[in-house]
Amino acid sequence: GENVEQHPSTLSVQEGDSAVIKCTYSDSASNYFPWYKQELGKGPQLIIDIRSNVGEKKDQRIAVTLNKTAKHFSLHITETQPEDSAVYFCAARNSGGYQKVTFGTGTKLQVIP
Amino acid sequence: GAVVSQHPSWVICKSGTSVKIECRSLDFQATTMFWYRQFPKQSLMLMATSNEGSKATYEQGVEKDKFLINHASLTLSTLTVTSAHPEDSSFYICSADGGRGSTDTQYFGPGTRLTVL
Numbered sequence: 235g236e237n238v239e240q241h242p243s244t245l246s247v248q249e250g251d252s253a254v255i256k257c258t259y260s261d262s263a264s265n266y267f268p269w270y271k272q273e274l275g276k277g278p279q280l281i282i283d284i285r286s287n288v289g290e291k292k293d294q295r296i297a298v299t300l301n302k303t304a305k306h307f308s309l310h311i312t313e314t315q316p317e318d319s320a321v322y323f324c325a326a327r328n329s330g331g332y333q334k335v336t337f338g339t340g341t342k343l344q345v346i347p
Numbered sequence: 348g349a350v351v352s353q354h355p356s357w358v359i360c361k362s363g364t365s366v367k368i369e370c371r372s373l374d375f376q377a378t379t380m381f382w383y384r385q386f387p388k389q390s391l392m393l394m395a396t397s398n399e400g401s402k403a404t405y406e407q408g409v410e411k412d413k414f415l416i417n418h419a420s421l422t423l424s425t426l427t428v429t430s431a432h433p434e435d436s437s438f439y440i441c442s443a444d445g446g447r448g449s450t451d452t453q454y455f456g457p458g459t460r461l462t463v464l
Contacts (some may be wrong), residue, residue: 235406266451266454268452270455275438275458275460276370276457276458277351277353277440277442277455277456277457277458278391278440278455279455280452280454283452285451300442305418308419323390323391325420327451327453329451333379333444333451334393334396335381335453338390339389340389340390341409
């Protein structure tokens with residue numbers, strides 16, 4: 235089955251700096267890669283996603299890059315703000331057949347004011 | 348759009364009782380719903396996948412007789428924790444596929460905190 239690894243497990247940045255979280259996956263059949271933000275005591279919130287036919291996607295301060303050959307994808311947050319502090323999860327999914335989502339282990343991001 | 352609700356948001360019950368958690372897709376029809384369990388500072392663990400009108404598919408190690416899932420309609424799935432014990436205390440989260448016309452995208456509910464005394 236699919237295995238998703240996520241690094242780092244914790245990340246502290248100064249407000250205004252950029253944050254990068256990296257994930258690798260094992261199943262070459264995976265073709266959909268969402269990123270979720272989870273605040274304490276709440277459910278995960280989809281913040282951006284990318285499909286395998288695209289190498290990069292950007293939404294304001296958030297961007298995701300995908301390298302299918304190397305099987306890795308990354309989340310980039312620029313101009314970080316204190317409200318970006320949360321746990322971020324990457325995930326991988328094969329949209330064909332059984333649509334199970336495999337999650338990474340999470341990254342706790344702390345933005346220091 | 349693509350809002351998923353859960354009820355209740357938290358529940359405390361006595362050991363041996365059963366607890367039902369509801370998951371609803373409010374503004375879209377969900378082809379598939381998922382139930383996850385999350386322990387503190389850990390990732391989400393998939394418990395089961397349910398499709399409307401059919402039996403749920405449980406992940407390995409999840410007791411189907413303990414965690415009963417009913418997907419009665421395209422907008423409602425329920426998880427019943429039967430004969431709950433303290434070790435069942437956890438954060439239960441549901442998610443649903445199919446929002447915004449995309450079956451790839453999975454939207455999560457706000458979660459239910461279950462505490463078994």
